[in-house]
Amino acid sequence: MAAEGIEQKDPKIGVFLCKCGKNIAGSVDIDKVAEEIEKLPDVKLVQVNTYTCSDPGQVEIENAIKEQGIEKIVVSACSPRLHGPTWKTLMRRIGMNPELVEVANIREQCSWVHLHEKEEATKKATELIEMAVAKADLLEPVEEIVVPVEKRILVIGGGVAGIQASLDLADDFEVVLVEKEPTIGGRMALIDKTFPTMDCSICILGPKMADVGNHKNINLISNAEVTRIDGYVGNFEVTITKKPRYVDEDLCTACDECVDICPVNVIDEYSGNLGWRKAIYIPYPQAVPASYIIDEKNCLGLSPLACGKCIKECDKEAIIYEDSEKTYTYKVGSIIISTGFDVFDASKIPEYGWGRYPNVITTLEFERLINAAGPTEGDLLRPSDLKRPKKIAFINCTGSRDVRHNPYCSNFCCMESIKDSLLIKEHWPDVEVTIFYMDIRAFGKGFEELYTRSREEGVRYIRGRPAQIQENPKTHHLQITVEAVMQGSLVSEEFDLVVLSVGAEGNKTEIPFPVSRDPDGFYIEAHPKLKPVDTPSDGIFIAGGAEAPKDIRETVTQASAAAGRVTRLLTKGKFNVEPLYAFVDTDECTACELCATRCPYLAITVDKKRKIKASVNPVLCKGCGTCAADCPKNCITMMNFTDAMIFRQIDIALRDNADEKVLIFACNWCSYAGADLAGTSRVQYPTNSRIIRTMCSGRVDIDYIKRSFEKGAGSVMLTGCHPQDCHYISGNDWALKREKKIRRWMQKQNIEDNRFIIEWMSAAEGKKFAQVVTAMSKVARENGGKTAVDTAAAVA
Amino acid sequence: MDIQEIKDQLKVCFSCGTCSGSCPIFRVNPEKNPRRFIQAVLNSSSSDISVLENFEPLWLCTTCYACEDRCPQGINITTMLVKLKNIAARHGYVPESVKAELETIIANGTTSPPGKSILMRRKKLNLPDLPQPDLPAIQKLIHLTLND
Numbered sequence: 036m037a038a039e040g041i042e043q044k045d046p047k048i049g050v051f052l053c054k055c056g057k058n059i060a061g062s063v064d065i066d067k068v069a070e071e072i073e074k075l076p077d078v079k080l081v082q083v084n085t086y087t088c089s090d091p092g093q094v095e096i097e098n099a100i101k102e103q104g105i106e107k108i109v110v111s112a113c114s115p116r117l118h119g120p121t122w123k124t125l126m127r128r129i130g131m132n133p134e135l136v137e138v139a140n141i142r143e144q145c146s147w148v149h150l151h152e153k154e155e156a157t158k159k160a161t162e163l164i165e166m167a168v169a170k171a172d173l174l175e176p177v178e179e180i181v182v183p184v185e186k187r188i189l190v191i192g193g194g195v196a197g198i199q200a201s202l203d204l205a206d207d208f209e210v211v212l213v214e215k216e217p218t219i220g221g222r223m224a225l226i227d228k229t230f231p232t233m234d235c236s237i238c239i240l241g242p243k244m245a246d247v248g249n250h251k252n253i254n255l256i257s258n259a260e261v262t263r264i265d266g267y268v269g270n271f272e273v274t275i276t277k278k279p280r281y282v283d284e285d286l287c288t289a290c291d292e293c294v295d296i297c298p299v300n301v302i303d304e305y306s307g308n309l310g311w312r313k314a315i316y317i318p319y320p321q322a323v324p325a326s327y328i329i330d331e332k333n334c335l336g337l338s339p340l341a342c343g344k345c346i347k348e349c350d351k352e353a354i355i356y357e358d359s360e361k362t363y364t365y366k367v368g369s370i371i372i373s374t375g376f377d378v379f380d381a382s383k384i385p386e387y388g389w390g391r392y393p394n395v396i397t398t399l400e401f402e403r404l405i406n407a408a409g410p411t412e413g414d415l416l417r418p419s420d421l422k423r424p425k426k427i428a429f430i431n432c433t434g435s436r437d438v439r440h441n442p443y444c445s446n447f448c449c450m451e452s453i454k455d456s457l458l459i460k461e462h463w464p465d466v467e468v469t470i471f472y473m474d475i476r477a478f479g480k481g482f483e484e485l486y487t488r489s490r491e492e493g494v495r496y497i498r499g500r501p502a503q504i505q506e507n508p509k510t511h512h513l514q515i516t517v518e519a520v521m522q523g524s525l526v527s528e529e530f531d532l533v534v535l536s537v538g539a540e541g542n543k544t545e546i547p548f549p550v551s552r553d554p555d556g557f558y559i560e561a562h563p564k565l566k567p568v569d570t571p572s573d574g575i576f577i578a579g580g581a582e583a584p585k586d587i588r589e590t591v592t593q594a595s596a597a598a599g600r601v602t603r604l605l606t607k608g609k610f611n612v613e614p615l616y617a618f619v620d621t622d623e624c625t626a627c628e629l630c631a632t633r634c635p636y637l638a639i640t641v642d643k644k645r646k647i648k649a650s651v652n653p654v655l656c657k658g659c660g661t662c663a664a665d666c667p668k669n670c671i672t673m674m675n676f677t678d679a680m681i682f683r684q685i686d687i688a689l690r691d692n693a694d695e696k697v698l699i700f701a702c703n704w705c706s707y708a709g710a711d712l713a714g715t716s717r718v719q720y721p722t723n724s725r726i727i728r729t730m731c732s733g734r735v736d737i738d739y740i741k742r743s744f745e746k747g748a749g750s751v752m753l754t755g756c757h758p759q760d761c762h763y764i765s766g767n768d769w770a771l772k773r774e775k776k777i778r779r780w781m782q783k784q785n786i787e788d789n790r791f792i793i794e795w796m797s798a799a800e801g802k803k804f805a806q807v808v809t810a811m812s813k814v815a816r817e818n819g820g821k822t823a824v825d826t827a828a829a830v831a
Numbered sequence: 832m833d834i835q836e837i838k839d840q841l842k843v844c845f846s847c848g849t850c851s852g853s854c855p856i857f858r859v860n861p862e863k864n865p866r867r868f869i870q871a872v873l874n875s876s877s878s879d880i881s882v883l884e885n886f887e888p889l890w891l892c893t894t895c896y897a898c899e900d901r902c903p904q905g906i907n908i909t910t911m912l913v914k915l916k917n918i919a920a921r922h923g924y925v926p927e928s929v930k931a932e933l934e935t936i937i938a939n940g941t942t943s944p945p946g947k948s949i950l951m952r953r954k955k956l957n958l959p960d961l962p963q964p965d966l967p968a969i970q971k972l973i974h975l976t977l978n979d
Contacts (some may be wrong), residue, residue, distance in 0.1 A: 133900045329869065336944075348845035386901060436845075436903060437903035438903060438904055439903065439905065456888045473845065473847045474845075498848075499847065499848040499852065500848055500852070500903065501852060502848075502851075502852025502853035502897075502901060503847075503852070503853065504850050514856075516853075517848060517850050518851035518852045518857070518864070518866060519846035519848070520846055520847070520851075523851075523861075523864055523866075523867055524861060525851070525852070525857060525858060525861065527858075637894040705940040761862075778930075
């Protein structure tokens with residue numbers, strides 16, 4: 036429509052001024068605003084409503100569009116963050132393109148923050164609407180992109196999270212479940228009992244594992260890793276590489292003949308390194324797939340003719356020495372990351388001696404030790420002499436709540452120690468158990484009761500973090516030195532066995548796709564409260580220990596939630612991509628690859644060597660606009676936030692009394708929302724402020740700052756989310772990197788350094804927003820007239 | 832560094848007792864408990880340094896750094912204890928034993944001058960003569976430090 040451009044003189048814009056009862060009309064003279072706006076050449080119609088968002092208000096817009104030939108609308112009302120979607124829905128409903136709406140925020144960012152300055156607030160509102168009209172004039176209809184969604188899911192990781200998610204999904208969709216280990220089951224399969232109900236872990240997990248193995252819709256690929264992920268939501272192409280197992284999973288009946296004959300003994304990682312297995316083995320009897328595997332590092336027979344005993348023994352001819360790596364590719368619509376967590380390496384705390392002292396073990400090793408399928412068949416014996424320990428100590432928070440290792444609380448370890456203490460007391464009531472703790476965190480359903488029971492059973496709780504463990508080299512007993520902080524006295528006591536309650540760490544397995552993780556290695560949720568199983572990448576979800584340390588119940592809850600989110604996506608069969616993306620004017624592009632370095636979503640394809648010019652995949656693009664801001668040729672256009680639009684906004688904002696104004700660039704998610712909060716909290720700040728919204732601070736081109744000062748701005752603020760909080764992962768980092776260049780330019784132009792500021796503020800920091808604006812508007816007013824002349828000279 | 836700045840460093844202490852458990856002096860002298868000392872400083876009212884007055888055991892710290900090395904909250908405990916001793920000294924809260932030791936150094940340039948038997952033995956083993964402390968320099972140094 037706008038592209039026709041022949042009848043540019045013919046106004047097409049309708050402006051709808053909302054009074055919002057007295058919320059706006061109380062401090063802005065709407066009739067006066069209407070008078071001014073009617074004079075604008077691009078405006079065909081101005082209409083005042085008491086409540087534009089109400090049904091009658093919406094009908095009036097509808098009628099105006101249908102009857103008066105309005106093609107684009109400007110709604111002057113509350114924040115676009117509040118009712119922006121309402122106007123888009125309205126446009127869609129009446130058959131208009133939803134992108135032809137612009138909102139002037141004259142409530143949160145004008146009437147509510149200037150309650151007692153009606154004249155100035157009215158002036159400001161008029162300017163804000165003019166800015167919106169100028170932008171609306173350049174808006175163009177954008178076709179919504181709808182992508183099909185493949186009805187197949189990839190689940191990465193077959194622990195309890197992956198098992199739960201796969202089973203939830205498999206009745207309706209095809210699931211590809213990839214497991215790195217030879218069996219699914221994860222850590223839960225290795226635990227003896229679960230808290231707080233003391234259920235046998237493998238007894239409740241085993242049947243689920245078998246269900247996965249037998250389900251016709253689950254394609255289980257074990258001993259394999261995902262080596263490549265391409266594409267986007269609904270249309271991922273994934274490549275899975277399966278390591279050779281050397282045993283045919285379908286033929287093997289797990290008869291044990293091969294194990295009996297195998298001459299190689301290897302330390303068994305599935306018994307917590309406390310027992311032995313053969314070079315051909317099955318991790319544990321309940322393993323799925325229920326098939327043996329040859330450990331290629333230790334098997335003698337894989338080198339030709341060296342051994343070959345097992346192959347002769349196998350009646351089923353299931354053993355294949357010439358087995359090789361296989362790759363599979365699938366098209367999937369969605370991905371669930373359920374890769375679990377890693378366990379803290381206790382040898383990093385040398386003063387506890389794990390790895391040097393045989394009788395210092397971790398909780399996970401303890402789980403295997405007292406498990407009926409473990410190395411001692413469930414008998415409690417200590418590693419050094421295979422005798423029953425009489426005094427056992429647990430040390431909580433090993434590696435957790437420790438800035439030298441993992442600063443966070445690892446969630447489940449307190450309860451694990453408590454549960455283990457009860458298991459000991461249940462079977463061997465004479466064994467003395469002491470738990471050293473810093474704080475006991477028993478916050479879940481039934482947890483506190485378990486803690487009480489443990490104390491009632493006579494488990495001794497000593498508050499204090501042990502400083503060191505020393506081994507008596509003759510007896511292998513262990514001396515713990517600790518301050519019992521409740522008494523303030525030193526305890527130095529000997530124990531037969533010490534169990535370190537180790538916490539969880541982020542999984543070190545890399546997923547071959549950019550999904551953001553926190554500094555601890557855990558995957559980041561799209562929103563920590565409201566989107567806890569979504570990742571910032573559409574179509575990719577997280578469940579279980581990959582997201583944060585958590586216990587089984589929480590993991591299962593999250594896995595089912597993730598499965599629910601996937602079902603929602605797959606059932607619909609299509610995905611509407613938000614029509615907010617960048618595109619490249621390839622004529623100008625020199626394939627310099629700079630844009631690709633800015634994009635955290637790998638949405639840009641460009642090749643310097645082969646001179647392939649940049650192009651943006653609109654589905655992967657999230658619309659931050661960082662690439663457009665940094666493109667040296669200015670050949671990337673960010674839809675709805677084009678250079679032309681923003682220049683127009685700057686020009687109008689600074690048309691009158693520029694030298695007294697503070698111009699603020701605010702990102703949609705944090706600082707703009709913070710400004711809105713200042714409004715809803717009625718925090719007052721000076722009226723000489725004008726806000727220009729971009730999706731991300733990364734969109735703010737250096738040229739915008741230059742233009743603002745060239746137009747004589749008193750001061751300029753670049754605001755965005757706090758570091759690490761960027762909605763687009765790294766946009767604010769790139770914005771910050773422009774500061775030096777901006778200040779150098781300012782220096783050359785004799786613009787005082789304090790007239791520009793970069794400030795990070797969250798959506799919760801309305802007060803801070805008002806404070807910073809107040810300070811910067813003072814800077815503007817002080818610099819006032821004098822610098823306007825300087826700048827004008829500099830421009831000339 | 833004033834006491835408030837030291838408090839800011841100590842704030843994150845969650846009283847786990849790793850420092851005291853690691854302290855070689857606490858093992859023989861239950862009065863010298865670094866954790867309790869940190870808590871006492873934290874709980875004292877702002878800029879009140881009288882808390883340092885009655886803490887003679889603090890001066891027993893050997894600066895072995897075991898506490899600092901092991902603190903799970905990453906507090907520079909040993910460094911902070913040294914700074915607190917400096918503040919205490921500036922306000923005259925120095926135990927008599929420490930003062931006596933200082934006087935010995937002013938007089939001899941060393942805390943324990945080698946005895947005759949040691950010197951004889953060195954001679955027998957053909958070891959070089961012990962270097963003599965530069966007494967005027969040491970005295971000047973102590974004088975300047977105390978005036979600071």
